[in-house]
Amino acid sequence: MTVEGTAARSTTRRSGGTGKRASAARKKKTATSATAEPELVQLLTPQGERVEHPDYAIDPTPEELRGLYRDMMLTRRFDAEATALQRQGELGLWASLLGQEAAQIGSARALHDDDYVFPTYREHGVAWVRGVDPTNLLGMFRGVNHGGWDPNSNNFHLYTIVIGSQTLHATGYAMGVAKDGADSAVVAYFGDGASSQGDVAEAFTFAAVYNAPVVFFCQNNQWAISEPAERQSRVPIYQRAAGFGFPGVRVDGNDVLACLAVTKAAVERARSGQGPMLVEAFTYRMGAHTTSDDPTKYRRDEEREAWEAKDPILRLRTLLEKEKLADKAFLDAVDEESDALAKRVRDAVRTMPNPDTMAIFEHVYADGHALVDEERAQYAEYLASFEPEEAK
Amino acid sequence: MAATKMPLAKALNESLRKAMEDNPKVLVMGEDVGKLGGVFRITDGLQKDFGEDRVIDTPLAESGIIGTAIGLALRGYRPVAEIQFDGFVFPAYDQIVTQLAKMHARALGKVKVPVVIRIPYAGGIGAVEHHSESPEALFAHVAGLKCVSPSNSSDAYWMMQQAIESDDPVIFFEPKRRYWDKGEVDTAAIPGPLHTARVARQGGDLTLAAYGPMVKTCLEAATAAADEGRSLEVVDLRSMSPIDFDTLQRSVEKTGRLVVVHEAPVFLGTGSEIAARITERCFYHLEAPVLRVGGFHAPYPPARLEDEYLPGLDRVLDAVDRALAY
Numbered sequence: 001m002t003v004e005g006t007a008a009r010s011t012t013r014r015s016g017g018t019g020k021r022a023s024a025a026r027k028k029k030t031a032t033s034a035t036a037e038p039e040l041v042q043l044l045t046p047q048g049e050r051v052e053h054p055d056y057a058i059d060p061t062p063e064e065l066r067g068l069y070r071d072m073m074l075t076r077r078f079d080a081e082a083t084a085l086q087r088q089g090e091l092g093l094w095a096s097l098l099g100q101e102a103a104q105i106g107s108a109r110a111l112h113d114d115d116y117v118f119p120t121y122r123e124h125g126v127a128w129v130r131g132v133d134p135t136n137l138l139g140m141f142r143g144v145n146h147g148g149w150d151p152n153s154n155n156f157h158l159y160t161i162v163i164g165s166q167t168l169h170a171t172g173y174a175m176g177v178a179k180d181g182a183d184s185a186v187v188a189y190f191g192d193g194a195s196s197q198g199d200v201a202e203a204f205t206f207a208a209v210y211n212a213p214v215v216f217f218c219q220n221n222q223w224a225i226s227e228p229a230e231r232q233s234r235v236p237i238y239q240r241a242a243g244f245g246f247p248g249v250r251v252d253g254n255d256v257l258a259c260l261a262v263t264k265a266a267v268e269r270a271r272s273g274q275g276p277m278l279v280e281a282f283t284y285r286m287g288a289h290t291t292s293d294d295p296t297k298y299r300r301d302e303e304r305e306a307w308e309a310k311d312p313i314l315r316l317r318t319l320l321e322k323e324k325l326a327d328k329a330f331l332d333a334v335d336e337e338s339d340a341l342a343k344r345v346r347d348a349v350r351t352m353p354n355p356d357t358m359a360i361f362e363h364v365y366a367d368g369h370a371l372v373d374e375e376r377a378q379y380a381e382y383l384a385s386f387e388p389e390e391a392k
Numbered sequence: 393m394a395a396t397k398m399p400l401a402k403a404l405n406e407s408l409r410k411a412m413e414d415n416p417k418v419l420v421m422g423e424d425v426g427k428l429g430g431v432f433r434i435t436d437g438l439q440k441d442f443g444e445d446r447v448i449d450t451p452l453a454e455s456g457i458i459g460t461a462i463g464l465a466l467r468g469y470r471p472v473a474e475i476q477f478d479g480f481v482f483p484a485y486d487q488i489v490t491q492l493a494k495m496h497a498r499a500l501g502k503v504k505v506p507v508v509i510r511i512p513y514a515g516g517i518g519a520v521e522h523h524s525e526s527p528e529a530l531f532a533h534v535a536g537l538k539c540v541s542p543s544n545s546s547d548a549y550w551m552m553q554q555a556i557e558s559d560d561p562v563i564f565f566e567p568k569r570r571y572w573d574k575g576e577v578d579t580a581a582i583p584g585p586l587h588t589a590r591v592a593r594q595g596g597d598l599t600l601a602a603y604g605p606m607v608k609t610c611l612e613a614a615t616a617a618a619d620e621g622r623s624l625e626v627v628d629l630r631s632m633s634p635i636d637f638d639t640l641q642r643s644v645e646k647t648g649r650l651v652v653v654h655e656a657p658v659f660l661g662t663g664s665e666i667a668a669r670i671t672e673r674c675f676y677h678l679e680a681p682v683l684r685v686g687g688f689h690a691p692y693p694p695a696r697l698e699d700e701y702l703p704g705l706d707r708v709l710d711a712v713d714r715a716l717a718y
Contacts, residue, residue: 118463145498145500146494146497146498147498147499147500150499150502151466151499151502151503152502152503157466158495158498158499160491162486162490162491165459165486165487165490165491167459168455168456168458168459168460168462168463168487169459169460169462169463169466169491170463171456171459171460171463172459172460172461172462172463172464172465172466172467173463173464173466173467174463175460175463175464175467176463176464176466176467176468176469177467179445179469180467198455198483199455199456199459199486199487202451202453202455202456202459203456203459203460205451205453205456206450206451206453206456206460209451362497362500362501363496363497363499363500363501364496364497364535364536365496365536365538365560366496366501366504366506366558366559366560367558367559367560369538369560369633369634370587370634370635370636370637371633371634371635372535372634
């Protein structure tokens with residue numbers, strides 16, 4: 001998926017490289033740079049070893065562990081298929097989640113059905129866990145709609161393209177949850193780039209001031225298209241929460257158990273009326289930002305290789321095998337299921353009908369609008385003017 | 393009779409109160425709307441009676457106000473968000489345009505975002521920069537939003553409740569220099585539809601079309617013109633999105649001439665759209681081109697110059713003269 005490095009690429013890096021060198025120097029000076037790895041909650045090492053954390057204990061059953069593995073495998077396979085479909089011209093664009101499976105599956109598995117999720121546009125794993133049919137995620141990328149699912153049937157809002165906008169919607173929704181006296185929580189997903197947006201800062205302010213039951217789940221995948229995380233913040237993102245008056249924690253975003261445990265704690269905290277929390281999942285986007293992007297222009301192969309060694313799925317598989325929690329039959333069954341899902345997705349995309357022309361005019365307003373009615377009628381008349389000729 | 397005389401500001405206050413009484417899901421939110429009752433006191437006393445949970449003093453963050461209002465609407469509430477002054481809406485413009493306006497369509501009708509955004513707008517009160525702008529065309533241009541502006545107390549009372557009842561986002565432009573004008577409000581009346589224009593004065597020689605603060609100016613112009621033997625019809629559009637072109641067309645077919653008056657800059661403004669559409673609809677009835685009177689293609693001027701900038705009687709009557717001279 002990622003184009004391998006070339007000499008030309010390293011030239012690019014050198015010519016545009018003052019930022020790189022300067023940032024390396026900054027890193028030395030600043031103890032807590034945005035990309036350092038301090039205080040990372042980890043429960044499963046890259047070698048597949050379980051480790052303890054004093055604040056975030058978790059004891060998943062073997063079945064739950066297998067479930068997490070299955071979720072991550074299916075999500076990765078779905079994602080790979082979508083990327084392939086884009087390459088085949090079936091999708092206009094795809095935003096791959098490759099590498100972020102643990103952050104998404106772990107966090108989403110911490111939620112109850114009545115919790116509400118406000119995603120950005122890369123939360124395919126979260127959507128999977130929420131029960132949104134993966135084929136529904138592809139409509140907007142194929143260009144047949146701007147959404148594709150009913151947000152209320154899975155408590156999973158539509159993807160949001162404008163960066164960070166949804167963190168305010170989540171906060172407002174959470175304010176409503178609190179007014180209702182309900183004990184559900186709301187989760188806003190966003191990325192490291194979005195953390196620079198004013199809307200995210202305003203969401204933090206509102207959430208803190210109104211003690212809203214919202215969890216801000218930031219997937220710091222290190223890159224906002226070509227801008228590194230250190231261009232977004234001079235302190236680790238999770239530390240920003242302190243300035244707003246609520247806790248922030250950094251979790252190993254490639255550790256599904258840690259993501260599950262920390263999100264569970266954050267969501268419980270919100271549900272019990274203790275207000276918002278920021279979770280920064282320190283992870284890595286292994287693919288491109290979207291299929292339109294070329295990461296070889298701005299990042300080094302070694303970086304990706306270092307992160308590949310921390311692959312979220314591999315480490316859980318190592319644990320499952322080492323502790324004999326999954327046999328070959330199970331692993332094979334997941335592989336088969338993955339292939340079946342990929343085929344289903346492929347077939348669904350290729351047979352996805354184009355929307356009816358008149359859909360342009362549908363749902364612009366809930367209560368109708370005279371201008372839309374007029375234009376709809378005019379355009380219908382225009383289209384109808386071709387029909388007699390065709391009939392002949 | 394339930395009819396009483398009250399200033400436009402009081403009518404808005406009574407309307408918000410009625411809406412909150414009728415529907416526990418209605419919330420009022422914004423900067424200073426609680427204890428202070430808003431800088432124009434439109435929400436005066438509401439927090440005392442409905443509590444801090446329903447009349448929400450917010451942080452000073454416009455995008456935050458609208459973004460959280462969207463979230464509250466998604467949860468089933470009907471937020472009425474106040475933007476303190478017209479020129480302060482732009483930090484929220486992204487949320488309004490990219491999110492609020494489009495969400496119902498993106499969800500194929502599965503979610504509704506019945507948010508009302510109240511904006512005290514337009515000039516004439518001698519305020520400082522950013523406190524006197526008329527950005528209505530910027531919102532009316534955006535599909536998914538509805539835009540209205542009352543010109544009198546009765547409309548203020550009824551249109552606010554209708555805007556809150558609407559399942560669509562409504563930008564509610566309040567003509568701040570008319571806040572203190574008194575008018576009859578019949579709280580037992582049966583109001584007309586929110587987006588219907590109203591013939592405010594009958595006439596036969598020329599139609600003046602206006603909305604919000606300029607309706608009063610146009611009525612005064614019609615009175616002055618009557619002294620000169622000219623019979624002007626005044627149409628109060630009441631809604632800038634959608635625009636009730638049918639009512640306007642009927643008037644223009646009768647009078648044959650149209651002058652559109654608004655405070656906002658003329659260039660690419662509401663009047664441009666009206667001129668184009670009425671020309672299409674009434675080409676053979678028109679005795680003169682549709683003329684526009686409004687602001688200049690310049691930033692809203694300092695207060696000492698706003699009387700020059702804002703259309704007054706003379707500029708309206710000058711346009712009437714020009715139209716009648718064809």
